Amino acid sequence: MGNFRNDKESKNCEKAQDKVWEVFRRKRIIVNAWTLGIYPRYWTEPESYIPKRFLDSFIDIKGNNFDFVPFSAGKRICARFPFGLINIEHPLAFLLYHFDWKLPSGTETGNSDMTESFGATLKR
Numbered sequence: 001m002g003n004f005r006n007d008k009e010s011k012n013c014e015k016a017q018d019k020v021w022e023v024f025r026r027k028r029i030i031v032n033a034w035t036l037g038i039y040p041r042y043w044t045e046p047e048s049y050i051p052k053r054f055l056d057s058f059i060d061i062k063g064n065n066f067d068f069v070p071f072s073a074g075k076r077i078c079a080r081f082p083f084g085l086i087n088i089e090h091p092l093a094f095l096l097y098h099f100d101w102k103l104p105s106g107t108e109t110g111n112s113d114m115t116e117s118f119g120a121t122l123k124r
């Protein structure tokens, strides 16, 4: 294993490698994608829902721009992000095409309760 002069040198190298891996194992880095997505330095009106902001933008979701990383980036980017996207776009397009949508009576755009809370699914 490797170009070592003797067994002792080889063993020492293995020990050093083990130590390096031990350090790696103990470190965990979590990228806060949510904060990046609402960082005022990068986004105008970061808390507003403005889909048009992406129309003339070079920013995409393929992990090339670290200001927007819903599928992460780099080597461990979501393995099936095109499938994930299609599964949102396709049903949404069907719902919009097949139904006429209107707000419940007494409701106006802008007065929906958008208070944040935690959970996989949320009720209005």
Ligand code: HEM
Binding pocket: 069, 070, 071, 072, 075, 076, 077, 078, 079, 080, 081, 083, 084, 085, 088
């Ligand atoms: C809108 C839907 C989806 C979103 C937002 C999403 C997001 C993500 C994110 C952020 C990661 C990185 C996690 C991390 O760094 O710890 C990830 C990883 C991964 N995703 Fe997705 N994902 C979606 C759909 C899917 C679907 C449909 C599949 C499979 C059919 C999938 C398979 C995976 C796999 C295998 C990984 C691990 C990749 C790796 O570590 O090499 N994802 N996803």
